[in-house]
Amino acid sequence: MIVLDGVHVRLGERDVLHGVDLTLTERRIGVVGANGSGKSTLARLLNGLVLPTRGTVTVDGLDTARQGAKVRRTVGFVFTDPDAQIVMPTVAEDLAFSLRRLRLDPAERDRRVHAALAARSLADHADHPAHLLSGGQKQLLALTAVLITEPSVLVADEPTTLLDLRNTRQVAALLAALPQQVVLVTHDLHLVEEFDRVLVVDQGRVVADDAPAPALDHYRRLMA
Amino acid sequence: MLTGTYVDRDTPLHRAPAGLKLVVLLVLSVGLLTVRDPITGGVAVVVVTGLYALGRVGPRTAWAQVRPLRWFVPVVFTVQWLVLGLDAAVGLSTRIVVLVALAGLVTLTTRTSALMAAVERALTPLRLVGVDPARIALVLSLTVRSIPVLAALAGRVREAQRARGCERDVRAFAVPLVVGALRQADALGEALQARGLDD
Numbered sequence: 001m002i003v004l005d006g007v008h009v010r011l012g013e014r015d016v017l018h019g020v021d022l023t024l025t026e027r028r029i030g031v032v033g034a035n036g037s038g039k040s041t042l043a044r045l046l047n048g049l050v051l052p053t054r055g056t057v058t059v060d061g062l063d064t065a066r067q068g069a070k071v072r073r074t075v076g077f078v079f080t081d082p083d084a085q086i087v088m089p090t091v092a093e094d095l096a097f098s099l100r101r102l103r104l105d106p107a108e109r110d111r112r113v114h115a116a117l118a119a120r121s122l123a124d125h126a127d128h129p130a131h132l133l134s135g136g137q138k139q140l141l142a143l144t145a146v147l148i149t150e151p152s153v154l155v156a157d158e159p160t161t162l163l164d165l166r167n168t169r170q171v172a173a174l175l176a177a178l179p180q181q182v183v184l185v186t187h188d189l190h191l192v193e194e195f196d197r198v199l200v201v202d203q204g205r206v207v208a209d210d211a212p213a214p215a216l217d218h219y220r221r222l223m224a
Numbered sequence: 225m226l227t228g229t230y231v232d233r234d235t236p237l238h239r240a241p242a243g244l245k246l247v248v249l250l251v252l253s254v255g256l257l258t259v260r261d262p263i264t265g266g267v268a269v270v271v272v273t274g275l276y277a278l279g280r281v282g283p284r285t286a287w288a289q290v291r292p293l294r295w296f297v298p299v300v301f302t303v304q305w306l307v308l309g310l311d312a313a314v315g316l317s318t319r320i321v322v323l324v325a326l327a328g329l330v331t332l333t334t335r336t337s338a339l340m341a342a343v344e345r346a347l348t349p350l351r352l353v354g355v356d357p358a359r360i361a362l363v364l365s366l367t368v369r370s371i372p373v374l375a376a377l378a379g380r381v382r383e384a385q386r387a388r389g390c391e392r393d394v395r396a397f398a399v400p401l402v403v404g405a406l407r408q409a410d411a412l413g414e415a416l417q418a419r420g421l422d423d
Contacts, residue, residue: 044414047418049414049417049418069420072417072418072419072420073420076418077418079411079414079415079418081411083373083376083408084408084411084412084414084415085411085415085418085419086369087365087366087369087412087415087416087419088336088337088365088369089336089365089368089369090230090335090336090337093335093336093337093365096337097419098419098420101420126232127230127232127335129230129372130369131372131373131376145419146419149420
C-alpha cells in the first residue's frame with residue numbers, strides 16, 4: 001500500500017505538486033494529465049526518486065525520504081526512454097546488473113538472466129549490444145530488467161510514448177498480465193480503460209480520482 | 225573498438241579468462257615496442273591473423289577494428305619514410321596496426337562484464353587507499369554503454385541542424401549536443417538510483 005500524505009513538491013522556483021493526499025491500494029491505477037501537469041513527479045515520488053518538500057510518502061509503511069533504497073527494492077520503475085534506463089553495454093549484462101545486489105553465484109545469476117530473456121523472446125539477443133535493439137525491444141529489455149528483481153509494485157512513466165502501435169500493445173499486454181500492483185502514467189488513454197482506478201493530474205493537483213470512464217471523461221473535458 | 229562489439233563464439237580465445245587476455249595483451253604490447261624492422265613486423269601480422277582465425281572472427285569484423293586507423297597510419301608511414309627510411313616506416317606502422325588489432329581482438333572475444341570483473345580484481349589492492357574497485361568497473365561499463373547513446377544523440381542533432389539549414393554553424397551543433405548529453409546524464413543517474421545502485 002502506498003500512502004501520500006499532504007505532499008508538496010517544489011523543484012527550483014516552481015511548485016510542481018500542491019497538497020496531494022492519496023492512498024493507493026488498487027492493483028491497476030492509471031495516471032493521466034497534460035504535459036507539465038506534475039504526473040511524472042507524482043510517479044517519481046512513489047519510489048523516492050523525488051522527495052516531497054512537505055508531507056510524506058510511505059510504501060508499506062516505509063518512508064521514501066528515510067528508507068529510499070529499501071522502497072526502491074519494492075517499487076520498480078520504468079522510464080519513458082529505455083536508452084536512459086539501460087546502463088550496461090549488452091542485453092544479458094544489463095539484466096545481470098539488476099541482480100547484482102542479490103549477490104548470486106554466477107551460475108544462478110546466468111540461469112535467471114536467461115530464463116527472463118527467454119520469457120520475453122529476447123534470448124537470441126543475449127549478447128547483442130543494447131544499442132542495436134529496436135525501440136520496442138529496448139523498452140522490453142528495460143521492463144524485463146526491472147521485473148527480474150521481482151518488485152511488488154511497478155511504476156511506469158509513459159512507457160509506450162516512444163513506441164509504435166504493435167509495441168505499445170505488447171507492453172500493455174505484458175503490464176496487464178503482471179501479478180504486481182501497477183501504477184501507469186500514460187497518454188495512451190485506452191491503456192487504462194480497464195483499470196481499477198484513474199487519477200487525473202492538472203496543474204499540480206489531483207483533480208479527478210475515479211473509475212476509468214468518469215475520470216477519462218473529466219480529462220477529455222479538461223483538455224477540450 | 226569500445227562499442228560493445230562482443231562476438232559470441234565458442235573458441236579457446238573466448239574461453240580464456242579475461243584477466244589472462246589482458247595480461248597477454250599487455251606483454252605483447254610491450255614486446256611489440258622492440259619491433260623496428262619489416263620482418264619481425266611481418267611475423268607479428270601473421271601471429272595476429274592466426275589469433276583472429278583462432279577466435280573465428282570474420283574479415284569484415286576484423287577490418288572494423290583497424291578501420292579507424294585508415295587515415296592516421298598513412299600519414300605516420302609517410303612521415304617516417306621521409307625521416308627514418310622505408311624499413312623503419314613499415315616496421316613502425318605495422319606495430320601500430322598490430323597493437324590496435326590485438327586490443328580489438330580482446331574486446332571481440334571477451335564480454336564487457338568479464339573484462340570489468342578482471343579490472344575490478346586487478347584494482348582490488350587500491351581498496352587499501354580508499355578506492356572502491358567496483359565503482360571504477362561500473363564507471364568503465366557505463367562509459368562503454370554511453371558511447372553509442374551519445375553517437376546517436378550527435379546524429380539526431382546533426383539531422384535537426386540540416387533540417388533547419390545551419391549545418392556549418394558549430395554552435396548550433398555543440399549547444400544541443402552538450403545540453404542533450406547533460407540531460408542523458410541526469411536520466412542515467414535517475415535510472416541507476418531506481419535500479420538500486422545506492423544499496
